[in-house]
Structure formats: structure tokens, C-alpha cells
Amino acid sequence: xxxxxxxxxxxxxxxxxxxxxxxxxxxxxxxxxxxxxxxxxxxxxxxxxxxxxxxxxxxxxxxxxxxxxxxxxxxxxxxxxxxxxxxxxxxxxxxxxxxxxxxxxxxxxxxxxxxxxxxxxxxxxxxxxxxxxxxxxxxxxxxxxxxxxxxxxxxxxxxxxxxxxxxxxxxxxxxxxxxxxxxxxxxxxxxxxxxxxxxxxxxxxxxxxxxxxxxxxxxxxxxxxxxxxxxxxxxxxxxxxxxxxxxxxxxxxxxxxxxxxxxxxxxxxxxxxxxxxxxxxxxxxxxxx
Amino acid sequence: xxxxxxxxxxxxxxxxxxxxxxxxxxxxxxxxxxxxxxxxxxxxxxxxxxxxxxxxxxxxxxxxxxxxxxxxxxxxxxxxxxxxxxxxxxxxxxxxxxxxxxxxxxxxxxxxxxxxxxxxxxxxxxxxxxxxxxxxxxxxxxxxxxxxxxxxxxxxxxxxxxxxxxxxxxxxxxxxxxxxxxxxxxxxxxxxxxxxxxxxxxxxxxxxxxxxxxxxxxxxxxxxxxxxxxxxxxxxxxxxxxxxxxxxxxxxxxxxxxxxxxxxxxxxxxxxxxxxxxxxxxxxxxxxxxxxxxxxxxxxxxxxxxxxxxxxxxxxxxxxxxxxxxxxxxxxxxxxxxxxxxxxxxxxxxxxxxxxxxxxxxxxxxxxxxx
Numbered sequence: 001x002x003x004x005x006x007x008x009x010x011x012x013x014x015x016x017x018x019x020x021x022x023x024x025x026x027x028x029x030x031x032x033x034x035x036x037x038x039x040x041x042x043x044x045x046x047x048x049x050x051x052x053x054x055x056x057x058x059x060x061x062x063x064x065x066x067x068x069x070x071x072x073x074x075x076x077x078x079x080x081x082x083x084x085x086x087x088x089x090x091x092x093x094x095x096x097x098x099x100x101x102x103x104x105x106x107x108x109x110x111x112x113x114x115x116x117x118x119x120x121x122x123x124x125x126x127x128x129x130x131x132x133x134x135x136x137x138x139x140x141x142x143x144x145x146x147x148x149x150x151x152x153x154x155x156x157x158x159x160x161x162x163x164x165x166x167x168x169x170x171x172x173x174x175x176x177x178x179x180x181x182x183x184x185x186x187x188x189x190x191x192x193x194x195x196x197x198x199x200x201x202x203x204x205x206x207x208x209x210x211x212x213x214x215x216x217x218x219x220x221x222x223x224x225x226x227x228x229x230x231x232x233x234x235x236x237x238x239x240x241x242x243x244x245x246x247x248x249x250x251x252x253x254x255x256x257x258x259x260x261x262x263x264x265x266x267x268x269x270x271x272x273x274x275x276x277x278x279x280x281x282x283x284x285x286x287x288x289x
Numbered sequence: 290x291x292x293x294x295x296x297x298x299x300x301x302x303x304x305x306x307x308x309x310x311x312x313x314x315x316x317x318x319x320x321x322x323x324x325x326x327x328x329x330x331x332x333x334x335x336x337x338x339x340x341x342x343x344x345x346x347x348x349x350x351x352x353x354x355x356x357x358x359x360x361x362x363x364x365x366x367x368x369x370x371x372x373x374x375x376x377x378x379x380x381x382x383x384x385x386x387x388x389x390x391x392x393x394x395x396x397x398x399x400x401x402x403x404x405x406x407x408x409x410x411x412x413x414x415x416x417x418x419x420x421x422x423x424x425x426x427x428x429x430x431x432x433x434x435x436x437x438x439x440x441x442x443x444x445x446x447x448x449x450x451x452x453x454x455x456x457x458x459x460x461x462x463x464x465x466x467x468x469x470x471x472x473x474x475x476x477x478x479x480x481x482x483x484x485x486x487x488x489x490x491x492x493x494x495x496x497x498x499x500x501x502x503x504x505x506x507x508x509x510x511x512x513x514x515x516x517x518x519x520x521x522x523x524x525x526x527x528x529x530x531x532x533x534x535x536x537x538x539x540x541x542x543x544x545x546x547x548x549x550x551x552x553x554x555x556x557x558x559x560x561x562x563x564x565x566x567x568x569x570x571x572x573x574x575x576x577x578x579x580x581x582x583x584x585x586x587x588x589x590x591x592x593x594x595x596x597x598x599x600x601x602x603x604x605x606x607x608x609x610x611x612x613x614x615x616x617x618x619x620x621x622x623x624x625x626x627x628x629x630x631x632x633x634x635x636x637x638x639x640x641x642x643x644x645x646x647x648x649x650x651x652x653x654x655x656x657x658x659x660x
């Protein structure tokens with residue numbers, strides 16, 4: 001992302017027009033004015049909205065990152081997304097799943113699958129419960145989705161979102177060219193062209209699409225294209241109180257996401273499907289599909 | 290064979306030589322022309338600009354106006370509230386996460402509409418707080434969570450309908466005096482909870498042969514020793530010196546001298562029953578009651594209670610520890626000597642082991658090892 005606060009400072013400190021032959025007084029005056037300007041721009045954290053140069057698609061290749069170890073499952077992202085994009089009730093562009101892995105040592109049924117997995121060595125019956133009450137729009141109202149909290153071996157939240165796949169099946173199946181991969185790496189939908197046939201909804205292996213119940217077109221996460229192209233953060237990244245979500249431009253070596261991916265181990269969701277997803281998961285568990 | 294013959298005989302008519310085939314091809318041509326014409330008329334102008342889709346659709350998507358305003362917008366009018374919020378640990382919670390999307394609010398205020406229009410949520414129910422702070426097995430261990438019933442029982446809150454805001458300010462949950470991001474980075478980066486996700490395990494004493502973990506008292510010897518002799522000895526170091534983990538490699542420890550922080554536990558409220566924790570009527574009344582003269586009315590909790598109830602001042606304690614025994618000054622003399630006999634009387638809370646900030650249990654008990 002080029003709209004960092006550092007850019008704001010640089011813009012503010014750039015010399016004013018005609019400032020070549022300043023006298024000492026002029027220099028000091030200008031310096032004071034510039035310092036004040038820099039301080040103000042820092043204070044207000046304008047995120048360089050105004051200073052953002054015309055957006056160039058060719059300079060961008062957007063990607064998303066989610067740190068599952070940080071997520072607290074509050075659902076702020078889901079609510080922010082709903083407010084920002086007018087997502088209808090019961091549909092979700094992003095949602096949070098809770099994985100609860102329980103192990104009951106008394107109930108040891110050794111299946112063939114268990115013999116070949118790491119879980120076998122631990123003994124007991126392992127069970128994975130995934131719940132997502134109303135997409136976590138109101139967080140998770142229960143302590144755990146299982147009866148006996150003592151059997152919980154581990155539990156964690158996994159936020160889900162469109163992976164903006166580089167070779168996306170949803171784009172491939174669209175019969176009218178309404179789903180497309182934009183030159184800056186986003187899978188978007190042309191609402192005017194979409195006929196709402198729903199092929200893409202079925203093609204998406206991550207279940208990130210829905211047919212809009214009112215307008216009838218297919219709809220999905222746009223990675224808040226209207227925000228990020230203006231130098232703002234996506235609604236969900238902005239709303240996340242623990243910094244579990246990040247996005248950025250993979251073409252920019254200084255971007256947040258490049259730094260994040262350069263310093264952490266990540267995994268993709270279902271890479272074997274050949275969709276080349278661009279949502280990188282940090283700390284993803286084996287059980288997550 | 291017959292085919293060759295007929296051609297040789299010149300009986301076969303030439304291509305387009307009959308009216309029939311001329312009509313046929315003419316029709317085909319017209320159909321194609323119409324098809325191309327219709328396509329040209331119906332095809333969006335920007336189709337194929339970037340690929341097999343309408344190029345202008347990208348601009349359509351990009352040109353939507355953002356609905357969420359962001360906290361910078363809120364700060365323009367609500368500066369004092371924003372400064373409080375920006376200083377404390379909720380700084381990363383967006384205003385709109387609790388108050389609702391602000392688009393209508395900003396539009397109404399810009400249009401100078403009556404105050405009833407574009408009103409935002411200002412009253413939060415406990416459910417809103419618990420979205421983040423409900424005790425849930427899946428939450429990262431360092432995130433502060435409560436079971437509401439347990440929490441209220443522990444704090445002596447009678448009425449279960451008491452709103453969270455009666456004690457906690459959502460804008461400044463810890464009443465920090467310095468900005469969170471100015472707090473010092475602390476090298477204690479792997480608290481117990483990093484490995485032990487299960488809170489029940491955390492409550493047990495260290496098993497024999499457990500890897501040595503740094504505890505507060507390993508470095509802050511003098512303070513820990515002194516604190517063990519004072520009233521607050523059952524309280525975790527981390528209850529007041531809250532540890533906030535930033536990443537796997539860094540975290541911060543807050544030092545907080547704000548009386549409002551102490552009052553979260555020690556203020557008398559209509560819904561609280563007097564338990565073990567001493568409660569005062571209100572900070573102002575208490576100071577005025579206790580002050581000997583006008584100059585003492587500006588005192589804060591730590592000015593009177595730190596040495597007596599919590600622990601001595603770090604610098605004094607350190608100086609005392611560094612000095613040879615003969616030259617102990619009268620002010621710090623009480624710390625090391627009286628320490629040992631008093632600490633026996635005051636039980637150490639074995640539950641207070643969260644966030645690696647436990648003050649006292651140094652000797653690992655050999656009770657049971659977790660498998």
C-alpha cells in the first residue's frame with residue numbers, strides 16, 4: 001500500500017513552489033510552516049487520502065493475509081463489512097469460523113484414518129466441531145460449541161474471506177463474462193452483466209459468493225476496492241482490533257503484506273485445487289479446510 | 290467416378306451461377322452483417338479492454354463511496370474523547386465498531402440537521418462488551434476474557450444486570466496516563482499462556498522438571514520481595530502492570546498511576562457488597578478526609594499507599610540492596626528485614642499465574658505433571 005503515513009510526511013515536507021531563493025527569514029518561516037504542516041498531518045492521520053496519486057492498476061497486485069493466532073472472534077470485521085458494503089442479512093462477504101477440537105480419551109475408536117495421522121499417537125477420540133453462529137455477526141455467544149469444555153484440546157478462530165484466486169474457478173465458469181480477474185489481482189463482478197445464474201456460487205471452493213436476495217446478481221468480497229484504491233484500508237482490516245487481518249500490494253516490496261509474509265510462515269486454503277488463492281493464512285491449523 | 294464425369298461434361302452449374310445459391314449466400318451475408326451490427330450495438334464500449342469482460346466495470350466498482358468514516362473523521366469533532374481512546378488499550382478498536390457506521394451521522398452533521406438525525410449508538414449492552422471479552426475456549430490466552438457470573442461474584446457485584454460501564458470506561462479501559470504505544474517494550478515475551486492455552490493448567494503449580502521460565506521476581510528481586518510483605522501480595526504483578534503482547538517478539542508493560550485505575554477495585558458502588566477488598570466512598574471525599582492540610586489534597590493513591598500497601602519504590606529498594614549492610618539508611622531499612630516473617634502470614638494466590646506475572650511461587654511443586 002502506498003498510502004502510508006510516511007508518504008504523508010514526505011508530501012507535506014516537499015518544498016513549496018518558487019522556494020529556490022529564500023532568504024534566511026523566509027527559510028525559517030517556511031521551515032516552521034512545514035513543521036507545523038507535518039505535525040498536523042501526522043496528528044490527523046489523514047492516511048494520504050488527498051495526497052494519493054491517481055491509482056495505477058499495473059502497479060498493484062492485491063493480496064490478503066489473516067493471522068489466525070491473533071483472531072479473538074469478536075466479529076467486528078463481519079459487522080464492518082456489512083455496514084460498508086450493504087451486505088444483506090444472512091449473506092456474508094467475510095465471516096469467522098470457530099474450530100473446536102475435542103479429545104475424549106475414554107472413547108478411543110481407532111479408525112484407519114487415525115492410524116496415519118498425528119492424532120493417533122495422542123490416543124482418544126478426536127472430534128472437530130466447526131461453528132459459525134450467523135457468520136459471527138454478533139460474535140460467539142457461547143463459551144464453546146461442545147457440552148463438556150474440559151474435553152477441549154484446542155480451539156481457535158479462522159476468519160474466512162474471498163481468496164481472490166489468480167486462476168479462479170468462479171471466473172472460469174461465468175457464461176457471460178461478468179466475473180473477472182482485474183489487472184490488479186482482484187476477482188470482481190460486473191453487476192450490470194451478471195445474470196444471476198449461480199454457476200460461480202457453486203464453483204467457488206471456499207463458499208465466498210452468494211446471490212444477492214434483492215438485486216439478483218452474484219456478489220462477493222471486493223477487498224473493498226473502492227477503499228483500497230483511494231489509499232484507505234479495507235473495512236474489515238480497519239475494524240479488526242487485534243491486527244489479525246492485513247492486506248497489501250504484493251508488487252510493492254515495502255508493503256505491509258510483503259513484510260508480513262517475509263517474516264512469517266503461512267499456508268493457503270486448499271492449494272491442491274490449483275486456484276492459486278491470494279489469501280495467506282498465518283498459523284493455520286491442519287484441520288482447517 | 291460419376292462426379293468426375295458430370296464435371297467433365299460441363300453439366301454441373303458453376304458456383305453462384307444459379308439464382309438459388311445467389312439467394313442463399315446473399316441471405317447468409319445479410320445475416321452476418323446484421324449479427325455484427327447487433328453485436329457492435331450491444332457490446333459494451335469497453336468490452337475487451339483488459340480481458341473478456343467490460344473494462345468499465347472496474348471503474349464502477351472503484352468509484353463507490355466508502356461508507357465507514359474511520360476514526361480520523363470522528364476525531365475532527367470529538368477530539369477530547371478521541372484522545373482518551375487513542376491513548377488507552379482500546380486504541381485499535383474503531384469508533385464505528387461500537388457506535389455503528391457513521392455515514393448518516395456525518396452527513397446529518399454536515400447538513401446541520403437537528404441532533405435527532407443520524408444519531409449513533411451510545412449505550413452499549415453487556416453483549417457488545419462480551420463480543421470481545423466473553424470467556425471462550427478459542428480466544429488467545431492473553432486476551433482478557435471473563436465469565437460474567439464469575440467476574441461479578443468475585444467483585445461482589447449483586448445485581449447481574451449491572452452494566453459493564455459502571456466500572457469500566459470503554460474509551461479508557463485501563464485509565465492509562467501515558468499512551469499505550471509509548472509504554473516501554475518489555476523483554477518478557479513468552480508468558481505461561483503461550484504454551485498453556487488451557488486456563489485450568491495455568492492454575493496448577495509448576496510440575497517438577499518444568500522448563501525454567503522467567504518470572505517477574507527473577508529480575509525485579511527487590512520489588513517482588515518487598516511486595517510479598519505487603520497487603521497486595523495475593524495480587525499478580527500483571528494485574529496492575531498489565532502485559533500487552535504486540536507480536537511473538539515484543540510486548541509492553543504498563544505502569545499506571547492513575548487513581549481511577551485503583552478505584553476500579555476499591556470504589557464503593559451501590560451494587561457492590563463489601564468483601565475482602567477495602568472500598569472507599571469516592572476519590573475526592575477520601576482525599577479530603579485524609580488530607581492534613583490544603584497541600585495534601587492533590588495527593589494520589591500511590592503517594593500514600595504505594596510503600597505501605599503495594600511495594601516500595603524501585604529506586605529506593607535497589608539502592609538499599611546494593612548498599613553494604615552496615616550503611617542501610619533508615620528509610621529503606623524496613624524492606625528486607627521485615628519481609629520474611631510477614632510473607633508467611635499472607636497466602637499467595639495460586640490462581641494468579643496468568644501472563645507470566647506471578648510474584649511469589651518460586652519453588653515448583655511436584656504435585657502432578659501434565660501429560
